[in-house]
Amino acid sequence: MTSFSKSVWFYALFGACFGALFPILALFMTIREQDMTWSLQNIKLLHQNNSLFFIIDSAPLVLGAVFAVIGVFTKNQIEYLATLSELERNLRDNYYNASHKFTLRKLRITYVSLFFVVGTMIVGGLFLVMNNCYHDTNKLNLFREVQSMYGILGDSSVDAPEQMQHEYKRISSLYNLNAYPEIKTELDLLYAQSLEATSFTGVDYNAALANMSAFHVDFYKQHKENQMFVSVSCGVLVLVIISLLVFTHFYFFAPNFLLLQKAIIENTAARHLIQKQANELQLAKDENDEILKQLRLNLSTAEHIRDVLKVYKKPLPEIFGEVFHIDKPMQTLSGDYIWYNERSKDVKTMILGDCVGHGVAGTLLSTLYEEFIEQIEPLGLSPDAFIVELDDRIKSHLSHLDGLDQFTCEVGVVVLDKSKKKAWFSGSNTDLIVVNGKCETYKSQRFSIGSYKNQERPFCYEIDLHAGDWLVMYSDGYKNLINNQHQRMGITNAHNLLLQCKSDSGEQYQVQLENEINSFLSGAKSYDDMTIVGIKIPE
Amino acid sequence: MKTTISQGSKTLPKITFDPDQCELRIEGWSFSEKPQTIFDPVLKLIDEFISETNKGISMHVSLQCFNTASGKCLMNIAQVIGNQQGNNTIYWHFDAEDEETREWGEDISHATGIPFQFVSLSSSN
Numbered sequence: 001m002t003s004f005s006k007s008v009w010f011y012a013l014f015g016a017c018f019g020a021l022f023p024i025l026a027l028f029m030t031i032r033e034q035d036m037t038w039s040l041q042n043i044k045l046l047h048q049n050n051s052l053f054f055i056i057d058s059a060p061l062v063l064g065a066v067f068a069v070i071g072v073f074t075k076n077q078i079e080y081l082a083t084l085s086e087l088e089r090n091l092r093d094n095y096y097n098a099s100h101k102f103t104l105r106k107l108r109i110t111y112v113s114l115f116f117v118v119g120t121m122i123v124g125g126l127f128l129v130m131n132n133c134y135h136d137t138n139k140l141n142l143f144r145e146v147q148s149m150y151g152i153l154g155d156s157s158v159d160a161p162e163q164m165q166h167e168y169k170r171i172s173s174l175y176n177l178n179a180y181p182e183i184k185t186e187l188d189l190l191y192a193q194s195l196e197a198t199s200f201t202g203v204d205y206n207a208a209l210a211n212m213s214a215f216h217v218d219f220y221k222q223h224k225e226n227q228m229f230v231s232v233s234c235g236v237l238v239l240v241i242i243s244l245l246v247f248t249h250f251y252f253f254a255p256n257f258l259l260l261q262k263a264i265i266e267n268t269a270a271r272h273l274i275q276k277q278a279n280e281l282q283l284a285k286d287e288n289d290e291i292l293k294q295l296r297l298n299l300s301t302a303e304h305i306r307d308v309l310k311v312y313k314k315p316l317p318e319i320f321g322e323v324f325h326i327d328k329p330m331q332t333l334s335g336d337y338i339w340y341n342e343r344s345k346d347v348k349t350m351i352l353g354d355c356v357g358h359g360v361a362g363t364l365l366s367t368l369y370e371e372f373i374e375q376i377e378p379l380g381l382s383p384d385a386f387i388v389e390l391d392d393r394i395k396s397h398l399s400h401l402d403g404l405d406q407f408t409c410e411v412g413v414v415v416l417d418k419s420k421k422k423a424w425f426s427g428s429n430t431d432l433i434v435v436n437g438k439c440e441t442y443k444s445q446r447f448s449i450g451s452y453k454n455q456e457r458p459f460c461y462e463i464d465l466h467a468g469d470w471l472v473m474y475s476d477g478y479k480n481l482i483n484n485q486h487q488r489m490g491i492t493n494a495h496n497l498l499l500q501c502k503s504d505s506g507e508q509y510q511v512q513l514e515n516e517i518n519s520f521l522s523g524a525k526s527y528d529d530m531t532i533v534g535i536k537i538p539e
Numbered sequence: 540m541k542t543t544i545s546q547g548s549k550t551l552p553k554i555t556f557d558p559d560q561c562e563l564r565i566e567g568w569s570f571s572e573k574p575q576t577i578f579d580p581v582l583k584l585i586d587e588f589i590s591e592t593n594k595g596i597s598m599h600v601s602l603q604c605f606n607t608a609s610g611k612c613l614m615n616i617a618q619v620i621g622n623q624q625g626n627n628t629i630y631w632h633f634d635a636e637d638e639e640t641r642e643w644g645e646d647i648s649h650a651t652g653i654p655f656q657f658v659s660l661s662s663s664n
Contacts, residue, residue, distance in 0.1 A: 335572075356608060357572050405575065410607055429607045446614070446646050448607070453615050456650060476607050479639070480570065488604045491639045527550055527570040528606060 008071040015067025019060035026056045034141065049140060062238075066245075080260045087267050119241070138175060142183050145171050149190050150211075156201045164194035182218070186211075299332045302360045306333065309367055311374060313340065317506070319348055320416075322536035324510035326517075328477075329529050335362020336475045336531035339373050346419040349377060352430060352533055354475035355409040362529065369394070369409050369449075383413035383426035384460035391428075391449045398450065408450040412473040416465075418538065423463045423471060434463065435470040435502055435534070439495040469537040470509070472498055477530030481517065484524045493520075506536060544584065545577050552602060552609075554581055558588065563598045569609035578612035582619055595626030602640070614647045621653035628656060635659040 027043060030050075036042045047053045145167070152164045168191040171177070177184040193200075316323045319342050327334065335355040342348050351373060355365040372393045381389060390411070398407055412430030416423045425432040427444025434440040442463065445456035465471075474494070481489040497520075501512035513532065540559070547553030550570040554577070556563050563585065571577065589596060598620055600613060620627045631644035641657065648655040 354607075362572075405611075406573065408608070408611075446610075446650055448611060451611065453611070453618070480604060480606055482604070490637065528572075 007075045008068050011071025011074065012064045012068035015070075016060040016064035018067070019063030022059035023053065023057045026053065069245075083264060084260060087263050090267065090270070119244075139180055139183070142171070142175055142177075142180055145175075146183060146186055146190075149187065153190065153193070153200055156199060158199045160200050161194040161197050164190060168194070296332070299360065302363065303333055306363050306367060310370070314342075316340065320350070320535045321538050322504070322506040324506040324513070324532075324534045326510060326514060326530070326532040328526065328531075329358070330477075330526050331359035333359050333363040334529040334531070335366055336477065336529040337366040337370060338531065338533050339370050341377050343377075343380065343415070346417055348416045348418075350414045350416065350471075350473070350533065350535060351411055352473040352475065352531060353409050353411045354430065354477070354529070354531070356407060358529055365407060365409070368397075369411075372397070382460050383415055383424050384458040386413050387411060387426055387428055387447070387449065387458045391447075394450045395452075405448075405451050405453070408448040410444075410448060410476070412444065414471060414473065414535075416471070416535065421465045421467075421537065423465055424460055425463060426458045426460045427473075428458060430473060430475070432461070432463075433472040433474075433495065433498060434465075435472055435498050436466065436468070439498055441495075465537045467537055467539045468504070470498075470502060470534045471537070472532065472534040474532040475528075475530060477526060477528035478517075478532055480528055481521060481530065482524060482527060483520055484522045489520060504536070506534065509534060544581055551577055552605075556581075556584060556588075558592075561588075561592075561594050561596050563596060564601070565599070565613070566601045567603065569602055569605035572606075572608060574606075574609040574612045578609075578616060582616055585616065585619055585623075589620075589623040589625060589627075593625060595628070596620060596623075597628045597630065599630045599632060600644070601632035603634070603637075605643075610643055610647070613643075614650060617647050617651045617653055617655075621651050627653075629653060630658050631655045632658045633660075 027046065030036075030046055031038060031042065036046075047057075149164060149167060149171075152160050152167065155163070168187060171187065177187065313319075316325060319340060325338060327336065327338075329336070335357045337353045337355070339351040339353065340349060353366060353369055353373075355362055355369060357365055369390070372390055376386060376389050376393070379389070394407070394409075401407070410427075410429040412425070412427040412432055414423055414425045414432060423432075425442050427442070428447040428449055429444055431444050432442040434442070442461045445458050447455050447458055479489050479491050479494045483489075497513060497516045501509055501516055503509040503512060541555055541557045544554040544556060545551055547567045550568065552565050552567040552569045554563070554565050563581070565581075569577075585596060585598075588594070598616070602609070602613075605613070617629055620629060629648075631641075631648075633640040633644065641659075644655050644657060
């Protein structure tokens with residue numbers, strides 16, 4: 001049994017139980033009025049004498065059916081309510097008015113249900129009142145008494161007249177015979193007959209029976225007329241109730257269903273629209289994926305071209321010995337770069353650059369800068385002069401462009417002389433850190449290559465070195481790393497990590513530093529390219 | 540009425556200008572590789588405002604983190620304000636433990652020759 005039929009059956013059962021009260025009450029009242037006992041025979045007798053009981057008996061069926069219909073309506077209402085609630089959640093703004101109207105209709109339905117329950121009770125009560133009004137039980141009982149009197153008339157014993165007189169007196173004391181003159185006449189005749197006779201032997205019993213039969217026909221004719229009136233009245237009432245039901249359905253329920261159906265249709269339309277938009281989004285995503293794929297391919301190609309354009313150099317360790325180089329581009333290709341050269345057996349140059357831009361744009365600019373660095377390096381300039389020369393050449397090269405400040409680069413230039421254990425450093429917004437037991441910072445100047453505004457002139461430091469010292473330079477992507485907790489690395493932490501990870505082995509230094517950086521980032525993405533390069537001063 | 544020049548994001552600062560109070564505020568983070576796109580309109584606005592009203596301006600810089608390119612742009616803005624006549628003041632806000640940001644302020648102040656009012660989170664000097 002589904003939940004649907006359960007619900008309907010519950011309503012039907014309730015209606016039937018409620019309806020069963022009517023015949024029970026009717027029987028109870030009638031039996032009580034007529035001083036009868038509860039027995040199937042008496043109930044049968046009452047039904048035989050009053051066909052209105054059959055109509056009253058139909059109350060459980062009728063009310064059961066009516067409540068079943070209400071149950072169906074209610075079930076539908078609950079389902080539609082659930083649907084509307086879903087709609088309200090999904091389309092709250094659009095269906096606010098509909099929801100408001102629906103609340104009003106819910107109130108109406110409640111009132112209508114209440115009206116039917118009360119109405120049914122009133123109609124049932126009316127049945128009983130009308131039954132009592134038009135069905136004169138005294139008259140019926142009197143009729144039965146007359147029947148029994150006629151029965152005595154057929155008794156030929158000597159006690160029969162006396163028994164009839166006794167019965168006459170009993171009946172006279174029980175009933176107001178003046179209210180029923182036709183019956184009183186019959187009884188008076190029988191009584192007079194009993195007074196005159198010592199026995200009823202010789203009485204024309206057949207004539208008496210014929211008389212009784214005529215009285216019987218007359219009585220039932222009137223009785224049936226009364227019952228006919230009651231039946232017609234009940235029929236009219238039932239018709240009125242059915243009319244009210246139909247009217248209520250069309251006036252109250254039908255518009256409500258239409259409203260819900262409209263909401264469902266609109267919801268379906270909205271879903272279709274959402275589905276359509278989802279499909280369009282999927283198509284756009286597919287297109288974006290394809291574009292992304294092409295971009296990655298182009299980046300890979302650009303990376304390859306950049307490597308081809310670079311002048312071949314010996315690997316870092318072959319020139320500097322113990323060294324580490326961490327290169328973490330933001331987008332495959334980086335605007336950061338390192339450039340190095342071996343001026344002589346003991347004198348080497350290391351440059352770390354950080355060009356504006358990321359990806360292909362950044363790497364193109366860095367390639368341009370590296371080209372100029374290649375041209376300047378043979379001049380054997382000191383680091384500060386190197387930076388000024390690079391600035392001049394870039395400005396000269398890009399002088400035809402507006403917005404020169406858009407192609408700037410920060411560099412740190414170190415010239416290292418192993419034999420003299422000395423280094424010369426100059427930086428444009430790129431510091432040099434000497435990591436020994438602490439981090440000694442050689443501060444760069446606020447100078448951007450390719451920029452015209454607010455430039456400090458580069459300054460050259462001469463640094464005495466010791467075996468085991470590490471010379472470290474980094475782009476600002478390192479100190480500006482930001483993790484998932486929105487914490488910035490900062491210079492202090494950056495230098496602490498350089499100290500903490502320091503090792504005699506360049507490879508080990510790099511691995512430890514990368515691990516610490518990854519640990520700090522906790523999977524957060526970078527906002528900038530990051531390059532760190534370190535050179536160990538040999539024994 | 541206060542004007543919002545930049546709403547601010549993970550990489551861009553929030554920039555507001557209140558002409559009634561003659562107050563410019565730059566807050567948040569600045570990591571754009573092309574910060575000129577956001578700071579150039581600020582430069583233009585300040586230039587026009589001061590020349591039209593002859594009023595002094597207060598600039599509050601309260602950046603928790605910024606890259607070198609943004610630092611250069613701040614330097615340019617400070618330069619423009621410094622070149623204007625009137626009672627112009629630049630307030631440089633920094634975390635008391637953030638020495639780097641304070642140094643940036645000092646460098647800009649030194650490079651532009653404009654005295655800054657340094658305001659730390661815990662104390663003012």
